[in-house]
Amino acid sequence: MPGKNDVINSDGKKYQKRILNDYLSNLYEKFKADHPYVEISFSTFCKFQPTYIHVTSVLSRNICLCNKHQSFAMKLQCLRSLGVKISPNPENIVKSITEADMKNMLSEITKENIEYEEWQTVVESERKRLRVVRVRKTKVEFEEIMITEYSDFIKHTDRVKDQFKALRDLKENLPAGHVIIQMDFDENFVCQAVDEIQSAYFNSTGVTIHPVVAYHKDDKGIIQHKSLVFVSDIGQHKATAVLTIINKLIPELQKLFPDVNMVHYWTDSPSSQYRNRFIFDAVKRHEELFGVAARWNYFECGHGKGPCDGIGGTAKRQVAEAVKQGKTQIQDAHDFFSWAVQNQKSIQYIFYSQSEYDKMVESISSLKLKPVPGTMKLHAICNRNNT
Ligand SMILES: [Zn+2]
Known part of the structure; x- marks a missing residue:
């Protein structure tokens, strides 16, 4: 966090507060790939999180490390604003929500027109920039987009896990x-x-x-x-x-x-x-x-x-x-x-x-x-x- 007051005292030292820009489950996979010989459970890994590092339930709009995670998180925010009871964390969706569950949740929406935010490349002063823009779709269009994105997101997270596993296996062997x-x-x-x-x-x-x-x-x-x-x-x-x-x-x-x-x-x-x-x-x-x-x-x-x-x-x-x-x-x-x-x-x-x-x-x-x-x-x- 950028402010001079965003400081926390820990172990007698001053630390700048920081926000995690990735999910703990992803960081756990990365840690295992980087340190293949360290045996550590996910819960123990989480306990080592320093006090000056904070988690966000959803990626901030100022951080765009992965378009797919960011885009899906923004649509989950939109669903929550429409009253759908769903986790804001895309990683939780992968673990607990099936495609049929997602379709059921989408059928609960009563609004005919839906607005949400997404990252788009826009031209400003003759230069292309990534910006968050508001998008408006009909309910039917939004449902189609959400189902496609859900399916893409599951494949994306599977590939992320497979890649870290492949790197871990290569390091071990x-x-x-x-x-x-x-x-x-x-x-x-x-x-x-x-x-x-x-x-x-x-x-x-x-x-x-x-x-x-x-x-x-x-x-x-x-x-x-x-x-x-x-x-x-x-x-x-x-x-x-x-x-x-x-x-x-x-x-x-x-x-x-x-x-x-x-x-x-x-x-x-x-x-x-x-x-x-x-x-x-x-x-x-x-x-x-x-x-x-x-x-x-x-x-x-x-x-x-x-x-x-x-x-x-x-x-x-x-x-x-x-x-x-x-x-x-x-x-x-x-x-x-x-x-x-x-x-x-x-x-x-x-x-x-x-x-x-x-x-x-x-x-x-x-x-x-x-x-x-x-x-x-x-x-x-x-x-x-x-x-
Ligand atoms: Zn991602």
Whole structure:
């Protein structure tokens, strides 16, 4: 919570109040996937929730991590406002309401016209933005939409659970020489002056932060992890940036784990970053381009944050605190990188520059790969994505 007064005292320390933006049952599945050797029941997991972290019964309109969860939660709110006795939590619906129950509940509605809120892409000042808008439908239309969305939502939650189970199984049975990579772009760190006089001299600059967590099994067969954060002044977060990161990541993995011969990527599925033909082509040619074979696995859109979120948040918070206390000034990505390398020893920081990014595009162009039927040449991919 953003206010200075949104603070709670716990264990003699002050903590900023925070709101959970995912359901505890989802977080429990994520925790089990991240820590496959920890035996913990759901109720015990919930007891460890810190006092300064609050749950919301329904996702706030300011948070849109997963469209499907958000959209379904908004329709449940609408049903409740129409007098239907139903839980506002979409996860409870999955556990307790059948399609027949849902149809019965919808038949209770007496209003002929129904208004509800949903996220839509709208054009504002010639830019596309996601906004909550009010939608009006007839009762019959609303019933059809609700039944379709209920069925889609059940499939969505099943896929989320299956994906976390698959990741957990892979961690438990990870063969020697295989490495799992979970990664995601974090929100940019915004460089700000500590006082107004300074702010007159430089603009707020965004620093790209891309956390990576690498998992492998040690000599005793125990899974270990290494946290890395890629920092850059390149604002572009598309496939070309991802390939530049991979080009620097693989040599680091080879240093950390000399026997690496297979990389299993696990990421969220935004089409502009990880789930596009550029990345598909790179995975197909991964061994040829980067020297190690690879598989790429996707989480349901909005469910792939995992451990990367925590690492990125920690990195940015500590830098922001140092700026606030006047210990340092961070005016660009280079300043961020230098400070983090000096002060956050538990995380390995790697910088990628504009020239490295450009070189990546050039070096792939110079490979002069023969066109493969059904796929695109990678240099064409990068050049196109770069424009
Ligand atoms: Zn979801």
